[in-house]
Amino acid sequence: MSLNKNELVDDLVAKLKRRQLVGSSAVSQATLKLLVVVISKNNWSTANQLLTLVKSVGQKLIQANPTELAVGNIIRRVLHVIREEYREAENDKTNTEFHHHAAPLTTSSSMYNLLGESGAAQEEQVQFSHSLRSNIIQEIRDIKIELENIHENIKNQAPLHIHSNEIIMTIGRSKTVEEFLKMAASKRKFQVLVAETAPSYHGQEMALELSKAGIETTVIPDSAVFAVMSRVNKVILGTHAVLANGGLVAISGSHMMAAAAKHHSIPVVVCTGLYKLSPLYPYDEDSFNVTMNPDSVLGFEEGDLIEKVTVTNPYYDYVSPDFVNLFITNQGGHPPSYLYRLIVENYDPDDQTFDL
Amino acid sequence: MDKEFDVVANYKTLLVESPEISMPVAAIESLVELIKHSKATTMSEFMLSIKDASQRLKSSVRNSISLSAGCDLFLRFVTRNSHDVADFETWKATLISRGQSFVEKADACRYKIAELGVPFIRDGSTVLIHAHSRVVSLLLQKAAADHKRFKVFVTESSQTQGGIRSAKVLRAAGIPTTIILDAAVGYVIDKVDMVLVGAEGVVENGGLINQIGSYQMAIVAKAANKPFYAVAESYKFVRLFPLNQYDLPTYNADTLSFQELNTDHDAKSLEDGTPSSASQTALHLKTAEDQTSQGSNPLVDYTPPNYITLLFTDLGVLTPSGVSDELIKLYL
Structure with a gap:
């Protein structure tokens, strides 16, 4: 392993640890950039070596900040790409040698495999040809392009979902939702209610951005969400991560808003890039949460009070999939029950954990 | 054709011998055993014998759901592979070895879960x-x-x-x-x-x-x-x-049926030791009358x-x- 690469890994690890780099989008792009360097600058000759290499980097990055689920997602995407490229190369080889293919349909996870051959063990030992290396790099570049175009792809669907004179409610500040609403505003006229999202007040920033784009925007206190909900046509949420069951890890307050929407039978739509979709399950609802500095809830000026109370300031909410009606991703709209399909398509079941 | 080999008996002994084995696995194991004993010389005769055997297995037990899952999976595997058979005997050998490796893998399934x-x-x-x-x-x-x-x-x-x-x-x-x-x-x-x-x-x-x-x-x-x-x-x-509870293959007219109020006939049949309804339940009913007033309970x-x-x-x-x-x- 070259020194150069190790330095880059350590650099990203440090940035993640110090929270200099936060937010799914920034984190996933940095991870991908690092992986391109790792794959192209290192010496490896078999698929196994490469997988181990990527996994070891992945482990370090995930340990640095386990709540940034996008890091793991990107690593898994890349691992999946490597496996796919490898399988393709293998298939080409066997086809030219005129081997009988019993069941080309079988994938790595299928009931059929129970009765099929178990040929997976000797896999991944064969030498990589040079074209394979460039193929993998190319595939990773494609992922990068996908990441760059995510907002574009999502916002183009906006006119399908937002109609004239609708009242939309949202919470927090999400770049994806912001672009989505701005795009819709260029075609339609509608109103947006933004919950201010205390104590970070990201909602206020969001409202400012939207009103700059000429959207009729109203800021409401978080406590008024339920009261106003009956007048709303649609709730549009951004999210930090989407879990494998369709649950969300989203800014705190999202659960309350989604529950209020459910009470009034208002559809909840979540705008998210596919890179936020994680194959992990919410084993424990708090496992992906972080608590922030309580200063914004109760500052040190309130010394008398602080002595007597405990202040917590959780940053995220877990929103169960029952509360979500639709996910709008860069690949289109999906109900929560369909997410497992996207996970199967994008990740390999062996990569759930990065145990080496 | 397979007079000397009884699939159903084989299946039942398998279940008795190893209590850890589950029904679909036992079903596949006995079908593999059937292939070993099969003297079929043509493809269609062979397929017929397997289909017939799995049918007999399914009808041999009252609750055939998990059993039929195993039978259907194996049948599907056989038919899917039956198109490109070069040599009948080697194909049979492959089926047997695959079937046996399935039985081994079945255990691994549980550990993975x-x-x-x-x-x-x-x-x-x-x-x-x-x-x-x-x-x-x-x-x-x-x-x-x-x-x-x-x-x-x-x-x-x-x-x-x-x-x-x-x-x-x-x-x-x-x-x-x-x-x-x-x-x-x-x-x-x-x-x-x-x-x-x-x-x-x-x-x-x-x-x-x-x-x-x-x-x-x-x-x-x-x-x-x-x-x-x-x-x-x-x-x-x-x-x-299934669309509802009564849509299952285990449901029949006897299930939770209402008995005639005149229980003379039923009481007599109970004394003979042959309960009229195939009540496989372990309901702790004291009197004969109680028992006969009970339709067959679903499993x-x-x-x-x-x-x-x-x-x-x-x-x-x-x-x-x-x-x-x-x-x-x-x-x-």
């Missing part, structure tokens, strides 16, 4: 399980071996007394276990963090066919907002699409997919809609 399911069991949680399921027991044993601290409520399941068997197994693994009445599910649900059940079969829409009582557990769990997880090996996926019920939170299978943790996807992959 246990591994996938363990993270869902949190420290300090309480789990409610139903009756006895080998794969559920294995999952809980594995969790205990991983030093998770949790408690288990198990329903007695009065029909088979499966709960008592489960409790024995779990206590041996050092898990605090309490047996509750089947009727006490609603009573304990507030103390429970999750419900875990096994399966006889998982149907096409992601619903579940399991020991009677699972459905009401699912309804109670849903009402109390507790997760309801099903644990099943993928060879238990069956191509059924399994159907839990619709909307009550199931997730399914733990060897193909991964699936949402109910994931099941149909896997079945389509196999039968397309």
Whole structure:
């Protein structure tokens, strides 16, 4: 392993640890950039070596900040790409040698495999040809392009979902939702209610951005969400991560808003890039949460009070999939029950954990 | 043709000899045994004999759901491979070896499921399980071996007394276990963090066919907002699409039928030692009259997919809609 690469890994690890780099989008792009360097600058000759290499980097990055689920997602995407490229190369080889293919349909996870051959063990030992290396790099570049175009792809669907004179409610500040609403505003006229999202007040920033784009925007206190909900046509949420069951890890307050929407039978739509979709399950609802500095809830000026109370300031909410009606991703709209399909398509079941 | 080989007898001895083996695996094993004994010389004769044997297996037991899952899976495998047969004898040999390796792999399935399911069991949680399921027991044993601290409520399941068997197994693994009445599910649900059940079969829409009582557990769990997880090996996926309880192959006219009020005839037949209705229940009914007034009770019920939170299978943790996807992959 070259020194150069190790330095880059350590650099990203440090940035993640110090929270200099936060937010799914920034984190996933940095991870991908690092992986391109790792794959192209290192010496490896078999698929196994490469997988181990990527996994070891992945482990370090995930340990640095386990709540940034996008890091793991990107690593898994890349691992999946490597496996796919490898399988393709293998298939080409066997086809030219005129081997009988019993069941080309079988994938790595299928009931059929129970009765099929178990040929997976000797896999991944064969030498990589040079074209394979460039193929993998190319595939990773494609992922990068996908990441760059995510907002574009999502916002183009906006006119399908937002109609004239609708009242939309949202919470927090999400770049994806912001672009989505701005795009819709260029075609339609509608109103947006933004919950201010205390104590970070990201909602206020969001409202400012939207009103700059000429959207009729109203800021409401978080406590008024339920009261106003009956007048709303649609709730549009951004999210930090989407879990494998369709649950969300989203800014705190999202659960309350989604529950209020459910009470009034208002559809909840979540705008998210596919890179936020994680194959992990919410084993424990708090496992992906972080608590922030309580200063914004109760500052040190309130010394008398602080002595007597405990202040917590959780940053995220877990929103169960029952509360979500639709996910709008860069690949289109999906109900929560369909997410497992996207996970199967994008990740390999062996990569759930990065145990080496 | 296979006069000397009796599939049904072979199947039954398999189940008796190794209590750890599950019905679909035993079914496939006896079908493999049949192939070994088969003297068929043509393809169609061979296929006919296998189809006939699996039909006989299915009709030999009252509750054929998980058994037919195994038979259908194997038949599907045979037909799928029957198109490019070069040499009949070598093909038969392949089938036999694949069948045998399946039996070995079947065990590994359960371990894989246990591994996938363990993270869902949190420290300090309480789990409610139903009756006895080998794969559920294995999952809980594995969790205990991983030093998770949790408690288990198990329903007695009065029909088979499966709960008592489960409790024995779990206590041996050092898990605090309490047996509750089947009727006490609603009573304990507030103390429970999750419900875990096994399966006889998982149907096409992601619903579940399991020991009677699972459905009401699912309804109670849903009402109390507790997760309801099903644990099943993928060879238990069956191509059924039941629309309600009475849509299952195990349902017949006898099931929960009402007896004639004039019980003279019934009482007589009971004295002969041949109960009129094939009541396989272990209902503790005192008098003969009580017994005969009881229609045949169902052994399994159907839990619709909307009550199931997730399914733990060897193909991964699936949402109910994931099941149909896997079945389509196999039968397309």
